Every structure is written in C-alpha cells, then in structure tokens.
Amino acid sequence: xxxxxxxxxxxxxxxxxxxxxxxxxxxxxxxxxxxxxxxxxxxxxxxxxxxxxxxxxxxxxxxxxxxxxxxxxxxxxxxxxxxxxxxxxxxxxxxxxxxxxxxxxxxxxxxxxxxxxxxxxxxxxxxxxxxxxxxxxxxxxxxxxxxxxxxxxxxxxxxxxxxxxxxxxxxxxxxxxxxxxxxxxxxxxxxxxxxxxxxxxxxxxxxxxxxxxxxxxxxxxxxxxxxxxxxxxxxxxxxxxxxxxxxxxxxxxxxxxxxxxxxxxxxxxxxxxxxxxxxxxxxxxxxxxxxxxxxxxxxxxxxxxxxxxxxxxxxxxxxxxxxxxxxxxxxxxxxxxxxxxxxxxxxxxxxxxxxxxxxxxxxxxxxxxxxxxxxxxxxxxxxxxxxxxxxxxxxxxxxxxxxxxxxxxxxxxxxxxxxxxxxxxxxxxxxxxxxxxxxxxxxxxxxxxxxxxxxxxxxxxxxxxxxxxx
Numbered sequence: 001x002x003x004x005x006x007x008x009x010x011x012x013x014x015x016x017x018x019x020x021x022x023x024x025x026x027x028x029x030x031x032x033x034x035x036x037x038x039x040x041x042x043x044x045x046x047x048x049x050x051x052x053x054x055x056x057x058x059x060x061x062x063x064x065x066x067x068x069x070x071x072x073x074x075x076x077x078x079x080x081x082x083x084x085x086x087x088x089x090x091x092x093x094x095x096x097x098x099x100x101x102x103x104x105x106x107x108x109x110x111x112x113x114x115x116x117x118x119x120x121x122x123x124x125x126x127x128x129x130x131x132x133x134x135x136x137x138x139x140x141x142x143x144x145x146x147x148x149x150x151x152x153x154x155x156x157x158x159x160x161x162x163x164x165x166x167x168x169x170x171x172x173x174x175x176x177x178x179x180x181x182x183x184x185x186x187x188x189x190x191x192x193x194x195x196x197x198x199x200x201x202x203x204x205x206x207x208x209x210x211x212x213x214x215x216x217x218x219x220x221x222x223x224x225x226x227x228x229x230x231x232x233x234x235x236x237x238x239x240x241x242x243x244x245x246x247x248x249x250x251x252x253x254x255x256x257x258x259x260x261x262x263x264x265x266x267x268x269x270x271x272x273x274x275x276x277x278x279x280x281x282x283x284x285x286x287x288x289x290x291x292x293x294x295x296x297x298x299x300x301x302x303x304x305x306x307x308x309x310x311x312x313x314x315x316x317x318x319x320x321x322x323x324x325x326x327x328x329x330x331x332x333x334x335x336x337x338x339x340x341x342x343x344x345x346x347x348x349x350x351x352x353x354x355x356x357x358x359x360x361x362x363x364x365x366x367x368x369x370x371x372x373x374x375x376x377x378x379x380x381x382x383x384x385x386x387x388x389x390x391x392x393x394x395x396x397x398x399x400x401x402x403x404x405x406x407x408x409x410x411x412x413x414x415x416x417x418x419x420x421x422x423x424x425x426x427x428x429x430x431x432x433x434x435x436x437x438x439x440x441x442x443x444x445x446x447x448x449x450x451x452x453x454x455x456x457x458x459x460x461x462x463x464x465x466x467x468x469x470x
Contacts, residue, residue, distance in 0.1 A: 009052055019054055023062035028071060031082055042072065042080045108431035110458050113450040114258065115288065115407035121377065122321035123361065123370050130360040134353060147352055149343045150336075151178025151328075155355040158362050159328050167289065168303040169312070171330050177339050178350045181325035182287060182315040186210045187346075188329060189283055189311045190217035192338040193247050200283075201239055201249040203231065205438035205446075207257045210250055210285065219247070223440040226256060230263030233270055240278050248281040248311075253301055254289055255405035258438045258448035262298055262403065272307050281309040281335075290319055290371055291452075292404030293379045302330065311335060316358060319367060326354060378406060378452050385451040385459055392467040406452035412445055412470045419443075421469045430465050 009026040011019055030036045042048070045063060049056040063080060066072040070087045074080050150156065156173035163169040179185040186209070194200065196218035202211055204223035211221055222239050225232045230253060240246060249271070253263035263271075275282050284302050302312040315327040329339060361367045385408060386401050399410040422434045435444050447466075451459055 020058050020061040024065045036082050038082050038084045040082045109429040110462050111431045114433055114448055115450040116453050117318050118453045119321055121374050126366045130357040134356050147349050149340050149349055151350045152352055152355045155359045158359055168299040175330055175336050177329045179327045181317055182313050182327040185313045185327045185329040186213040188339045188342050190214045191342045192335055193281055194219040199243050199246045204440040205258055205444050226259055230261055230267045233267055246280050248283050250283045252285045254286050259409045260402040260405050268301050272304055276308050283311045285313045288405050291406055294403040381451050384456055388460055388463040392463050396470045407448050407450040410447050418445055430462055
C-alpha cells in the first residue's frame with residue numbers, strides 16, 4: 001500500500017494538551033493545508049508510534065477521534081485513509097464564486113492545427129516491435145549508458161545518408177547533432193550564433209517559436225515581408241546596408257510558414273550570394289520536406305555547393321509521430337562544435353533508445369513505406385480540401401493549392417476581423433489559429449488551416465462554418 005514518505009508531526013510533551021489530541025490536530029491541519037488529500041493512506045499505528053516516539057495506544061486513541069469526526073476511514077485489511085467526504089469544517093475555506101466559462105475555455109471538437117500529420121497513421125506497431133527487439137538484444141546494456149551529446153553515431157550516419165541521397169546535400173555525420181525536436185535545434189542554433197544586441201532577419205508572417213529562441217539568445221528581430229515567390233530580398237539588402245551586426249536570417253523556403261509559398265530558385269541563389277558577401281548565416285528550417293506532392297521537392301538552400309554559412313534544421317517527429325521529439329541540426333564543423341558545447345549544458349545526450357528504434361525503422365524500410373502510404377493519403381486530403389474551398393468559399397477567398405506541406409493559407413477577399421472570426425468559431429467548438437500568432441507587428445488577414453489530421457467530414461464541417469463569417 002502506497003503511503004506518504006513521512007508524516008511530519010511535532011509534539012510538545014510539556015503542553016497541557018494531551019498527546020493524542022496534538023496528533024489528531026496535526027493530521028487535521030495536514031488535511032486542511034493539502035498535505036494529505038482524500039484517499040491518501042496513513043502510516044499504520046505501529047509505524048506512526050515509532051516515528052513519534054509515543055505509545056501505540058496514544059496513536060490509536062488519536063486515530064479513533066479522527067475516525068469518529070469523519071476525517072479518516074478504515075478499510076478492512078487495507079488500512080486507514082483520509083475520507084473522501086470531509087467534515088463541514090473544510091467548507092469554511094475561502095469560497096470561490098462559480099467560475100463562468102468563456103469562449104477561451106471551450107474545448108473544441110474540431111481543430112484546424114498549423115499542419116500536423118494524422119497521428120492515427122503513425123507506425124506505432126512497428127515502433128513498439130522495434131523497442132522490443134532492442135531490449136531483447138544481448139548487447140542492450142551498451143545503449144543504457146551515456147553517449148555523445150551529438151547523438152548515436154549510427155543514427156547520425158543514417159541521417160547523413162538520407163540528406164545526401166534525398167536532399168542533394170554533402171554532409172558527414174560529424175556535422176550533425178540529433179535534438180529533441182526542431183525547437184531544441186532552433187534554441188541551439190540561436191545560442192551558437194547570437195550575442196546580446198546582434199540582429200537576425202526573420203520572415204513576416206512567420207514562425208514565432210523560432211523568434212522567441214532568437215530573442216532568448218539576445219538577438220533583435222528584423223522582419224522581412226513575403227512575396228509570391230518567397231522572401232522580399234530588396235528589404236533584406238536594405239537591412240544589410242543599415243545594420244552591421246546582422247548575424248543570420250531565418251527562412252522556411254520549401255513551404256514558407258505560414259503562407260506555404262516556395263522560394264524561387266532566383267531568390268535562393270541571391271540569398272546565398274548575399275550570405276557569402278556579408279557573412280551572415282542562413283538558418284533553414286525544412287520542417288515538412290517529406291510531404292511534397294509534385295514531381296519532386298525543391299532541394300534545400302543548404303544543399304548548394306556555394307552556400308558557405310548555413311544551419312539546416314529538420315525533424316522526424318512529423319514522419320513517425322509528433323509525440324516522439326526527434327529532430328536534427330546540420331551545420332559547418334566550426335558551428336557544430338559550438339552546438340555541442342551548448343547541448344551539454346541543457347541536455348547531456350539524446351534519447352539513445354528512441355534513436356535506435358527509429359534507426360531500425362529506417363534500416364528495415366518501414367519509414368520509406370510509411371511515407372509513400374501517407375503521402376498518397378495526404379494528397380487525397382489536400383485535393384478534397386481544395387474542392388471544399390472552391391465549393392463553399394468561392395469568390396470569398398484567395399488561395400493557391402500547395403504543392404506540399406499539410407496546410408492551406410487562405411486570404412479573405414474582403415477585410416474582416418480575424419480575431420472575431422476565431423472567437424465565433426471557437427464558441428461553436430471549432431478552433432482556428434489566430435493569424436496574429438504569425439505576425440511580427442501589424443495583424444494579417446489570412447488563415448493557416450491544417451487539414452492532414454482531420455477526416456473529410458470534419459473538413460467539410462469546418463469550411464462550412466468558416467464560410468458563414470467570410
């Protein structure tokens with residue numbers, strides 16, 4: 001029976017109050033103050049007597065009083081417990097007014113996320129089998145100790161091979177650090193690059209969690225607008241000529257977050273040229289490279305041979321399951337050393353067992369087959385979502401059918417109060433991310449609607465509800 005570690009009771013044997021009453025009062029106080037809760041088991045009378053250095057009969061007398069007053073109950077052959085229904089005296093605590101539920105507390109039954117995969121498709125059976133095989137190995141003890149702060153060597157080799165074969169890069173395992181998701185990679189990149197007062201250019205609209213990581217490292221943000229083919233490089237050049245301490249630019253060129261725009265080849269090459277000339281680092285967040293429905297995905301900026309200053313960030317969480325926090329950071333040998341130093345401060349190493357399990361899925365071809373299957377499913381969902389927009393929001397919105405990624409970016413043709421729309425939909429149990437979450441300063445009129453985790457019926461219900469407010 002699970003009991004409290006130790007019930008701290010101070011007795012004053014010189015007091016005029018009987019010891020059994022002091023014990024009873026101390027237990028009542030522990031219940032009132034929340035140290036003991038309904039259902040908690042008390043130590044046995046013999047054990048409690050030993051802790052308090054009193055006669056066992058004294059403890060029994062105190063417990064009898066508490067049972068009689070309704071503070072405690074006894075269960076045969078199990079012990080003594082704090083009662084589920086406590087005496088009325090407890091109701092004399094601060095009485096709070098009934099809390100009114102506002103729209104922000106409504107639990108939605110339908111959520112348009114920012115582009116998460118369908119967790120129901122995750123290869124959990126294969127992953128569970130991989131874990132079992134790992135723990136059945138004779139050499140399983142070898143993965144139970146400490147490893148390097150960069151991640152297991154075999155896993156980094158697999159990531160390097162994937163990047164070199166599938167994304168046109170030319171990197172070695174020594175240039176890779178495995179992280180607990182892409183957000184940790186962002187944090188490490190920020191603390192590797194920035195000092196207090198440095199500047200970083202960011203996309204606007206863009207990904208605020210990355211901005212927070214940069215600001216946490218002491219950097220100041222310079223917003224750059226997004227055009228139909230990606231980053232506005234005229235603004236980038238103006239910043240470079242104005243500020244001397246610009247250390248980096250953060251971009252999502254494959255499927256820009258949140259607008260889904262793909263940066264053109266011309267702009268990619270120009271950005272590399274500017275990076276080489278001014279010496280700033282291109283932080284490339286390729287958060288959903290695997291989900292592309294065209295002929296083939298566009299290769300990362302970091303894959304170009306003339307890209308001298310880069311940090312490339314990716315994730316496997318969206319491939320396997322969002323709950324598995326597993327990302328990676330790729331950069332130059334000089335930067336990777338700094339990344340390792342910072343990693344050891346916050347996390348000595350990654351999850352060796354998870355890395356081994358995912359490595360097993362890669363080596364067995366399970367990841368490859370899973371991506372092939374899910375991309376067909378997500379492509380079908382994307383096409384259905386497009387048909388719903390054309391059917392229910394025709395002439396009300398402007399959007400481009402995304403070639404990849406798991407979300408649409410739709411812009412109302414007329415000016416609307418986007419915050420009001422989000423609030424009204426939430427009152428109906430439908431949650432849409434407020435576009436203000438993507439904006440640096442001024443509010444933007446556009447909605448990022450993730451579709452991959454929804455059923456066709458949910459998609460239709462959500463679009464029909466949205467059409468009432470646009």
